[in-house]
Amino acid sequence: MKRRQIIKIFGAAGVASVFGFELYSRYQAPDYEYLKGRHYLIAEISETIIPATDTPGAKEAGVAAFVVHAVKEILERSEKNTFINGLKKLEAYCLNVYHKDFEKCTTKERSEALSNMREQFPMNNFLRKVKRKLTGRSFTEILRELVVVGYCTSEPGATRGLAFDYIPATYIPCTKLTPGQKSWATK
């Protein structure tokens, strides 16, 4: 439901009480000050999701800068807030449970903390679309999509994490997959 419709039905004042703080907070002005200060946190989170192995990880691929850019330019307002509020919750969770900041946590703790943030994340395409329509994407979903896009479309991610074929020249319809072969970076 769009903000305008909500106001039409309930009047601006009634919104918070009817839908609760969760939904209301989606429509606040996004806390960019906070976001700006969390570049390092996003870098750590993205590296947890896509770590450096024999190929570059999210940090080397500069994913955090893209995520911050995308939150500002690409997400719609309610999703901006979902994302920023999600980061705040993640920080609070680490302080409460592990008594330290996310970036001080072990790999295992970090993964745990991230999966704790997981809301219902339907695997089924159709269900995901329905949920998205109703509430917008969840923090986990937005985070993963932005991190993955940021990585797979970066130069290190596309050319070394994946296989980038700039000008293929020919189309070979059926090839044998070689062991360890990466998938193509672009469609």
Place this chain on the structure above:
Amino acid sequence: MVYDAIVIGSGISGGWAAKELCEKGLKTLLLERGRDVKHGDYPTALLKPWEFADRLLTTQKDLQDQPVQSQACDPGSKHFFVNDNDHPYVQDSPFAWIRGYQVGGRSLVWGRQCYRWSDLDFEANLRDGFGVDWPIRYKDIAPWYTYVEKFIGVSGQSDGLPQLPDGAFLSPMQLNCIENHLKESIRNKNEERLLTIARVANLTSPIGSRGSCLNRNLCSRGCPFGAYFSSNSSTIPAALATGNLTLRPFSVVSEIIYDDTTRRAKGVRVIDMLTMQHYEFAARIIFVNASTIGSTSILLNSKSARFPDGLGNDSGALGHNLMDHHSAAGASGQHEGFQDSYYKGRRPCGFLIPRYRNINNGDEKLDFVRGYNIQGDGERAEWPDRMYESDETGADFKARLTTPGKWSVWMAGWGECLPYHDNKVYLSKTKKDKWGQPLVHIDFSFGENEKKMMEDIRNTCGEMLTEAGFKNIDTFIYHKSGGLTVHEMGTARMGRDPKTSVLNANNQIHNVKNVFVTDGSCMTSSACQNPSLTYMALTARAAAYAVDQLKKGEL
């Protein structure tokens, strides 16, 4: 000065009109409302994904500027689509009017699928009574299809099907493993169905200075190699080479001027987009190629004592019978096999299953008339799909993300839309754009026949995938508004009878013989094939006729 010919619009059909008229020696003025785009002037064509600040995602600003167009473009191609705020129209019902206002029009961004019609299509209206009869048959247009195909270059497979005649093809693109598997399965179960490679205006061998396709699949950004057909790479350079072409960008044609004494059109009125100055240009013949809704708006706006309801609108048919294909129904599925196979390169097209419904005089007793073809493609799951496969983090997730997953096929039916009188465009009496031109209203919806056809598409697509051993099959009917297949046509239809149609068999306005309308607005029915090849063939045919008539002194 009086030109021999004026062509309004430089897109797919207007480029052809200009080329043909210039090559036949006519001094031709090509008027285009948008800016000039020279071949090669394609700023995003060679950019790598990381060279886009937004990494090819649509931004909130894009959505504000292009709420309608953004459904059809991405940051790689958005500069070839209009800004919706600058070019408003009124949607009486939801209809996406996808436009490119520049030299080349939408020839820069089109999907390049090229299919001939057959008599199954040209006779359809006569057979089942929807719409008026086409004044032409396949034999009238067949040589023009060949003529156009040879110039633009169409790669494709000859299949010998009566409902989808073969053309003058360059060697076909190739099906991949999963597509060949589906093809075999379909052939074994259903001998009247055939899966074949798409027929596309992408070159598999060079034509003149235009090179072969390098399989980048970035065509909507413009092709620096000229490897697909656009007005910019092909027809406009050919027209310019004759020395007979004057190209005038930023020229919004507001109306065609009718002369009551000669009972002919004498020229056009133009508003310079940049200076707002008004001009008149005179010519002996006029070709109207501003795209379906654009051309019809110009005709509706061209009022005179003789034609108070729009030029050539004696029948009242002008503006009516708007059609667009539907492409909302289909199915997708995954296949567990062929795990050791992959592909290399990005083929700029998919596959086609030509029409298989109602091709034998309706023996099948279906609850809808006409038919559809299936377009789709097969590929292995790559990162854009694989990110949803699991919610793990770390090295395992990365390994999954960066390696090929299961094969999948997505396919949907491109379906015929009947001509309905109620689906229409007309001009606003009150609302105007920046240039003082009346806004267009569009009122369109799909009817029962289209909805029943969508059900059938969903079922047959699901069946074909099931029979071929696909899993996780998702059969769908998306809720898409009209316009989104971008095959809008009709609204100034050809016909045999001036009382029920606007144009005759040569695309001439019945009662204004020196005006030819040869874009999608001339279409009497929609068939299910992507239509632009037919617009080009009709344009070349009408141009030859016009020049012949001029020479004989009949025009």
